[in-house]
Amino acid sequence: MSHLYVEGIGLMAPGLASWADGRAVLAGERSYVAAAMPPLTATLLPTNERRRTTATVKLALQVAQEAILNAEIDPRTVATVLASSGGDSEVVDRICTALTQSGRPVSPTHFHHSVHNTPAGYWAIATQCTAPSLSLSAYDDSFAAGLLEAAALAWTEQTRVLLVAYDLPLPFPLSEHRTLAAPFAVALVLNPATTERRLATLRLKRSDDSSVSGLDDAQLEALRLGNPSARSLPLLRAIARSTATRLSLPTNAAGALALEVEP
Amino acid sequence: MAMKPLAVTAYTMSNALGRGVAASLAALRRGESGLRPCDFEDATLATWIGRVVGLEDEALSGEFAPFDCRNNRLARLGLEQDGFGVTVRTARQRYGADRIGVFIGTSTSGIGATEHAYHQRDPDSGQLPGHFDYQHTHNLFSVADFTRRWLELSGVALAVSTACSSSAKAFASAYRHMCMGFCDAAVVGGVDSLCLTTLYGFNALELASAHPCRPWDADRDGLNVGEAAGFALLEWAEADDTRPLLLGYGESSDAYHMTAAHPEGAGAAQAMAQALARAELRPQQVDYINLHGTATSSNDAAEDRAVLRVFGPETPCSSTKGWTGHTLGAAGITEAAFVWLCLEHGLIPGTLNTRCIDPQLGAGVVLESREQALHVALSNSFGFGGTNCSLLFGRRAM
Numbered sequence: 001m002s003h004l005y006v007e008g009i010g011l012m013a014p015g016l017a018s019w020a021d022g023r024a025v026l027a028g029e030r031s032y033v034a035a036a037m038p039p040l041t042a043t044l045l046p047t048n049e050r051r052r053t054t055a056t057v058k059l060a061l062q063v064a065q066e067a068i069l070n071a072e073i074d075p076r077t078v079a080t081v082l083a084s085s086g087g088d089s090e091v092v093d094r095i096c097t098a099l100t101q102s103g104r105p106v107s108p109t110h111f112h113h114s115v116h117n118t119p120a121g122y123w124a125i126a127t128q129c130t131a132p133s134l135s136l137s138a139y140d141d142s143f144a145a146g147l148l149e150a151a152a153l154a155w156t157e158q159t160r161v162l163l164v165a166y167d168l169p170l171p172f173p174l175s176e177h178r179t180l181a182a183p184f185a186v187a188l189v190l191n192p193a194t195t196e197r198r199l200a201t202l203r204l205k206r207s208d209d210s211s212v213s214g215l216d217d218a219q220l221e222a223l224r225l226g227n228p229s230a231r232s233l234p235l236l237r238a239i240a241r242s243t244a245t246r247l248s249l250p251t252n253a254a255g256a257l258a259l260e261v262e263p
Numbered sequence: 264m265a266m267k268p269l270a271v272t273a274y275t276m277s278n279a280l281g282r283g284v285a286a287s288l289a290a291l292r293r294g295e296s297g298l299r300p301c302d303f304e305d306a307t308l309a310t311w312i313g314r315v316v317g318l319e320d321e322a323l324s325g326e327f328a329p330f331d332c333r334n335n336r337l338a339r340l341g342l343e344q345d346g347f348g349v350t351v352r353t354a355r356q357r358y359g360a361d362r363i364g365v366f367i368g369t370s371t372s373g374i375g376a377t378e379h380a381y382h383q384r385d386p387d388s389g390q391l392p393g394h395f396d397y398q399h400t401h402n403l404f405s406v407a408d409f410t411r412r413w414l415e416l417s418g419v420a421l422a423v424s425t426a427c428s429s430s431a432k433a434f435a436s437a438y439r440h441m442c443m444g445f446c447d448a449a450v451v452g453g454v455d456s457l458c459l460t461t462l463y464g465f466n467a468l469e470l471a472s473a474h475p476c477r478p479w480d481a482d483r484d485g486l487n488v489g490e491a492a493g494f495a496l497l498e499w500a501e502a503d504d505t506r507p508l509l510l511g512y513g514e515s516s517d518a519y520h521m522t523a524a525h526p527e528g529a530g531a532a533q534a535m536a537q538a539l540a541r542a543e544l545r546p547q548q549v550d551y552i553n554l555h556g557t558a559t560s561s562n563d564a565a566e567d568r569a570v571l572r573v574f575g576p577e578t579p580c581s582s583t584k585g586w587t588g589h590t591l592g593a594a595g596i597t598e599a600a601f602v603w604l605c606l607e608h609g610l611i612p613g614t615l616n617t618r619c620i621d622p623q624l625g626a627g628v629v630l631e632s633r634e635q636a637l638h639v640a641l642s643n644s645f646g647f648g649g650t651n652c653s654l655l656f657g658r659r660a661m
Contacts, residue, residue: 086402087424092374095460096381104463111464112522112647115370116403116424121648124516130530132514133650134432137403138421145421152439173390174377177397206445252408254361254417 002155004204006239007197008071010063010164010187012037013223013230018066025220026233026240032220037183044126052109053122056088059185060119060166061126067162067187068127071197075127078160078189079153080120082135083146085228086178087116089170119164131159142167143186143231144251151204154192163188165229181226186236200239200261207258213247235259265543268508269438270500271656272354275345276600277337278491278587279313283344287586288604291612294632296586298475298487303457310471313489313588314457315340327409332373332400333490334456335409341454341492342413351414351496354448364446365420366437367407368430368453370592370646372422375458376400406454410494418446424592426646427555429453430493431595431654435512437497452494453593461488461591468522476558476589478582478614479567479628481621486557489588493596503659507603510544510639510657513537517649524562524645528569531555534651535573535641542655544639546574549655551611551640553598554628556582557589563624566643570626581629585615595644599654602640606658609636 009019015034016022025032040058042050044065050058060082068075091113098106112118117135124133134153138145143165150163166185170178194201213234215221224233231250238245238261249257275283279297280290290297298311315337323331323339342348355363380395399405407422419440423433430453437449465471465488472485500508515537517530524531539546552574555566570580583601590597605611613632620628639657 085404092377092401095464096374096377099378099459099463100381100384104459106460106463106467108464108467111460111467114460114464115426115647117426117646117648117650118521120425120516121521121650124518124649125520128518130516130518130533132435133425133516134423134436134514135425136421136423136436139398139402139404139408142404145419148419148440148443148445149421149436152436152443152445156439156442173384174397176390177395178402251419252421253419 004151004202005191005194005198006188006200007191008067008189010066012063013184014182023240026237032217054088054090056168057119057122060164061123063185063187064123064164067189071189076129077131078162079131080133080162081146081150082120083142083165085137085139085142085167089174093171138252140228141250141252142228144249144257150190154190158192161190167227167229184227184230186229186232203260205258206255207248208255210256212250266541268500268510269497270504271507272496272498273347273350274495274600275347276493276597277341277344278597279489296615298588306462308462308466309473311475311487315490329396329399330409332376334373334406334454337456337492338406338409338454347494358447361417362447363416364418364440364449365407365411365416366433366449366451367410368423368433368592368595369406370426370429370455371458372403372406373400374460378459425650426648427591427594428644428646428650428652429592431644431652434654435514449497451497453596454492455590455592456490470559475616476584477616478556478558478584479563479620479624480617481619483558485559487588489590491590491593491597493593493600505659507606508657511538511542511655513653515651519649522647524565526565528565530651531566531569531645532572534653538653538655549578549639549641550637552578552580553602553642554580554582555643555645556584567624567626576625576627579611579627579629581612581614583612598642602642602656606637609634611635
C-alpha cells in the first residue's frame with residue numbers, strides 16, 4: 001500500500017498544549033503532568049466569528065491552525081477531514097433545554113452551530129479554503145475512521161489532507177450518559193507525496209489481530225481511553241520518538257488498523 | 264482518465280410518499296405531494312412537513328431495543344423495503360461480511376431521543392431518565408451502527424455528517440474507500456427523521472414555509488422539513504452494466520458563510536464542474552439536473568447562478584422537494600434515488616407546487632413532468648457550513 005507523509009501536527013489537551021510541548025512528553029524527555037489547557041486563541045478566526053463560536057469550534061481550529069503553520073503550507077487548497085464522536089454537545093444541551101421552555105425559544109445561532117460540520121465551515125471561512133471537506137463520526141473509533149477517510153481522500157485524489165480529530169467532555173446532564181475524561185484535539189497534515197517537510201511516514205494496513213497499542217504511562221493511557229480523539233496518542237508517540245514503530249489502532253471493522261510509522 | 268464507475272446494484276427509498284421505491288415512483292408520476300400541515304408531536308408551528316406515517320408505533324425490540332428512537336425506526340423501516348436486506352445478504356456471501364463498508368449520512372441522527380429525555384429531567388437533580396441511551400440513539404454513529412448490525416456487516420463503518428450534503432458525500436467516501444481496497448462493496452445510505460430541533464431551528468432562522476414549498480417560484484418563501492431513509496448497494500460496474508452508474512462526484516466548500524449560500528453559487532458551480540470533469544463529460548451531455556432546490560429565497564438564487572454558469576439555461580432541471588420536503592441528511596440519497604428512477608423509467612419530474620418561475624432566475628426549470636429518455640443526470644446537495652456535493656449518474660442504453 002502507498003505511503004502517507006505527515007507534514008505538520010497540531011495538538012491540544014491537558015498537559016499537551018501544542019505539538020512542541022506534547023512531543024517532548026511523548027518522546028519521554030519529561031514526564032506527563034495533566035496541567036490545565038491554556039486559553040484557546042484560534043487567531044485565524046475573524047474577531048466577530050471568534051466571539052460567537054463555542055469551545056468545540058475553538059479547540060478544533062486551534063489544532064488545525066497549528067498543524068498548517070507547522071507544515072508551512074497554504075491552507076486554501078488543502079482538503080479537510082474532521083472526525084469527532086459527538087461534535088458540539090454544549091450546543092445540543094442548549095437547544096434541548098430551550099425545547100423544554102415555553103415557546104421553545106431555540107436560538108438561530110445555536111441551531112446553525114448544531115451541525116457536525118460547523119468547525120469545518122468556520123475553518124473554510126477563516127482560511128478561504130474551498131477544497132472538499134468531510135465531517136464524520138464513528139463513536140469511539142472516530143480517529144481511525146478519520147485517518148482512513150483522510151488516507152483514502154489523499155491517495156484517491158492525490159491531494160494534501162488536513163485531518164482534525166476533536167472531542168470535549170459533554171456538559172451535565174449528558175455527561176452522565178457519555179463520559180469523556182478530558183478535552184483532546186489533534187490535527188495532522190497528510191501528503192500522499194513526499195517533501196522536505198516530512199515529519200514521519202505512515203503505512204496503513206488492515207490487521208486480523210485485534211489487539212490495540214496502549215501507552216506505558218498510566219495517566220496518558222487514561223487520557224487515551226478517556227477521549228475518542230486521544231486514541232491517536234500511540235501514533236503521536238511513535239512520531240515523537242522518531243523510531244520505526246508498528247502499532248495497532250482500534251477500528252469498528254473486524255480486526256484492527258495496523259500502522260507502520262517511520263521517521 | 265474518467266473515474267471507474269460504480270454500479271447501483273440495489274436501492275430503496277422511504278419518505279413522506281410512502282414505503283419503498285414503488286410508492287415514490289407512483290407519486291412522482293401522479294404529481295402527488297407527501298407534504299402535510301405540521302402534525303409532528305406537539306409542535307405548534309405554521310409549517311408543512313414530510314412525515315413518514317406510522318413510525319410512532321413501530322418500536323425496535325429484542326437485540327435492537329437499545330437503538331429504539333425515531334431515526335433508527337426509520338432506518339429499519341427503510342432497510343425492510345424492496346428486498347434490500349436480501350440483496351445485501353447475497354452480497355455478504357459473495358464478498359464476506361467484513362468486506363462491505365457502511366457509509367450513512369445523517370444530520371441529526373437520534374437527537375429526538377435526547378429531546379424526549381430533557382422533557383423528563385428530574386426536577387430536583389436535573390438528571391436525565393436512567394433509560395436514556397446516548398450511544399445507541401443520539402450519537403451520530405448510532406444510525407450507521409444500527410444499519411451494519413441489521414445487515415450483519417463487519418467492515419468499515421462511519422456516519423457522514425455534513426448537514427444537508429451528508430448522504431451525497433457518503434457516495435464519495437464509499438468510492439474512495441473502495442478505490443483503496445478498504446472495502447470491496449459499500450452500503451451507502453441516508454437517514455434523517457423529524458425532530459423538534461430542526462423544526463424549531465428552521466423556524467428560528469425564518470426559513471420554514473407556512474405553505475407547501477415552491478422551489479424557484481417568484482413567491483417562494485422557505486422550505487418544509489421532511490424525513491426519509493434511503494439505501495443503496497454499490498459495487499464496481501461491469502463492462503455492459505445496464506444499472507444506474509455513479510460516473511462522477513464533486514465536492515467543495517463555500518468558505519463564505521455558515522448558513523447563507525455564496526451569492527454567486529461559486530462553491531456549487533465548482534462541485535458540479537468537478538463531477539463533470541471526473542466523469543469526463545461535457546455539460547451538454549447531461550440530460551437532467553435534480554436541484555437541491557430547497558425553496559428558500561437565497562439558496563435557489565445561488566444555485567440558479569451556479570447552474571447557469573456551468574450548464575447555461577437549456578439543461579432541464581427540477582426540484583423534488585415539493586414531493587418529500589427537505590429531508591436534510593437524507594436528501595442526497597433520496598434525490599439520487601429519484602434520479603435512478605428517472606434514468607430507469609425515462610422521466611423528467613416537474614417542480615411540484617411551483618406555479619410562476621421567478622423572472623430573476625434563468626435555469627431551465629421544468630414545471631410539468633414529462634417522459635423523456637435520459638442517459639446522464641446530476642443531483643445537487645448543499646448544506647449549512649457551505650458544504651457542496653454533486654453526484655453524476657448515468658445509464659448505458661439497453
